[in-house]
Amino acid sequence: MFMYDPSLQPVVLAKLAKWERLTESDLQSMLSPEERLRLRGDLLKDLEWEGMLTIQMVGDEPVLGITERGRQWLEEHGSRG
Numbered sequence: 001m002f003m004y005d006p007s008l009q010p011v012v013l014a015k016l017a018k019w020e021r022l023t024e025s026d027l028q029s030m031l032s033p034e035e036r037l038r039l040r041g042d043l044l045k046d047l048e049w050e051g052m053l054t055i056q057m058v059g060d061e062p063v064l065g066i067t068e069r070g071r072q073w074l075e076e077h078g079s080r081g
Helices: 008-019 024-030 033-038 041-049 068-077
Strands: 021-023 053-058 061-066
Touching (some): 008 021, 008 033, 008 041, 008 053, 008 068, 024 061, 061 068
Antiparallel strands (some): 053 061
16 A cells, blocks of 8 residues: 655645646646656545545546635645645
Protein backbone atom coordinates (compact mmCIF):
# COMPACT_ATOMS: atom_id res chain seq x y z
CA MET A 1 0.00 0.00 0.00
CA PHE A 2 1.29 3.45 -0.94
CA MET A 3 0.65 6.65 0.94
CA TYR A 4 -0.06 9.74 -1.07
CA ASP A 5 2.40 12.58 -1.37
CA PRO A 6 1.13 15.65 0.53
CA SER A 7 3.22 17.91 -1.74
CA LEU A 8 0.55 17.30 -4.40
CA GLN A 9 -2.06 19.14 -2.33
CA PRO A 10 -1.11 22.64 -3.56
CA VAL A 11 -0.75 21.34 -7.12
CA VAL A 12 -4.26 19.87 -7.13
CA LEU A 13 -5.79 22.93 -5.46
CA ALA A 14 -4.03 25.31 -7.88
CA LYS A 15 -5.42 23.44 -10.89
CA LEU A 16 -8.90 23.57 -9.41
CA ALA A 17 -8.52 27.26 -8.51
CA LYS A 18 -7.74 28.00 -12.14
CA TRP A 19 -10.48 25.85 -13.69
CA GLU A 20 -13.12 25.80 -10.88
CA ARG A 21 -14.21 22.22 -11.70
CA LEU A 22 -12.39 19.35 -13.38
CA THR A 23 -13.07 15.71 -13.97
CA GLU A 24 -10.53 13.49 -12.30
CA SER A 25 -9.22 12.39 -15.70
CA ASP A 26 -8.78 16.04 -16.80
CA LEU A 27 -6.87 16.78 -13.60
CA GLN A 28 -4.61 13.79 -14.19
CA SER A 29 -3.91 14.89 -17.76
CA MET A 30 -2.72 18.29 -16.44
CA LEU A 31 -0.22 16.74 -14.05
CA SER A 32 3.33 15.82 -14.92
CA PRO A 33 4.01 12.10 -15.42
CA GLU A 34 5.70 11.95 -12.01
CA GLU A 35 2.77 13.70 -10.31
CA ARG A 36 0.31 11.34 -12.01
CA LEU A 37 2.12 8.39 -10.50
CA ARG A 38 1.98 9.97 -7.04
CA LEU A 39 -1.68 11.04 -7.17
CA ARG A 40 -3.82 8.76 -5.00
CA GLY A 41 -7.55 8.71 -4.38
CA ASP A 42 -6.82 9.08 -0.67
CA LEU A 43 -5.43 12.56 -1.28
CA LEU A 44 -8.64 13.65 -3.00
CA LYS A 45 -10.80 12.07 -0.30
CA ASP A 46 -8.76 13.74 2.45
CA LEU A 47 -9.06 17.13 0.72
CA GLU A 48 -12.81 16.58 0.49
CA TRP A 49 -12.99 15.57 4.16
CA GLU A 50 -11.02 18.71 5.11
CA GLY A 51 -13.53 20.82 3.16
CA MET A 52 -11.04 22.00 0.54
CA LEU A 53 -12.72 20.40 -2.44
CA THR A 54 -15.93 18.70 -3.43
CA ILE A 55 -16.28 15.43 -5.29
CA GLN A 56 -19.48 14.76 -7.20
CA MET A 57 -20.18 11.85 -9.48
CA VAL A 58 -21.37 13.01 -12.90
CA GLY A 59 -22.15 10.03 -15.05
CA ASP A 60 -19.38 7.58 -14.33
CA GLU A 61 -16.63 10.05 -13.45
CA PRO A 62 -15.85 12.10 -10.35
CA VAL A 63 -15.92 15.87 -10.86
CA LEU A 64 -13.73 17.86 -8.48
CA GLY A 65 -14.43 21.44 -7.42
CA ILE A 66 -12.51 23.78 -5.15
CA THR A 67 -14.20 25.29 -2.11
CA GLU A 68 -13.63 28.67 -0.48
CA ARG A 69 -11.65 26.89 2.24
CA GLY A 70 -9.44 25.34 -0.45
CA ARG A 71 -8.83 28.76 -1.99
CA GLN A 72 -7.92 30.22 1.40
CA TRP A 73 -5.49 27.37 2.09
CA LEU A 74 -3.88 27.92 -1.30
CA GLU A 75 -3.47 31.67 -0.66
CA GLU A 76 -1.84 30.98 2.70
CA HIS A 77 0.47 28.19 1.53
CA GLY A 78 1.21 29.18 -2.05
CA SER A 79 0.61 27.27 -5.25
CA ARG A 80 2.63 25.20 -7.66
CA GLY A 81 0.01 24.68 -10.34
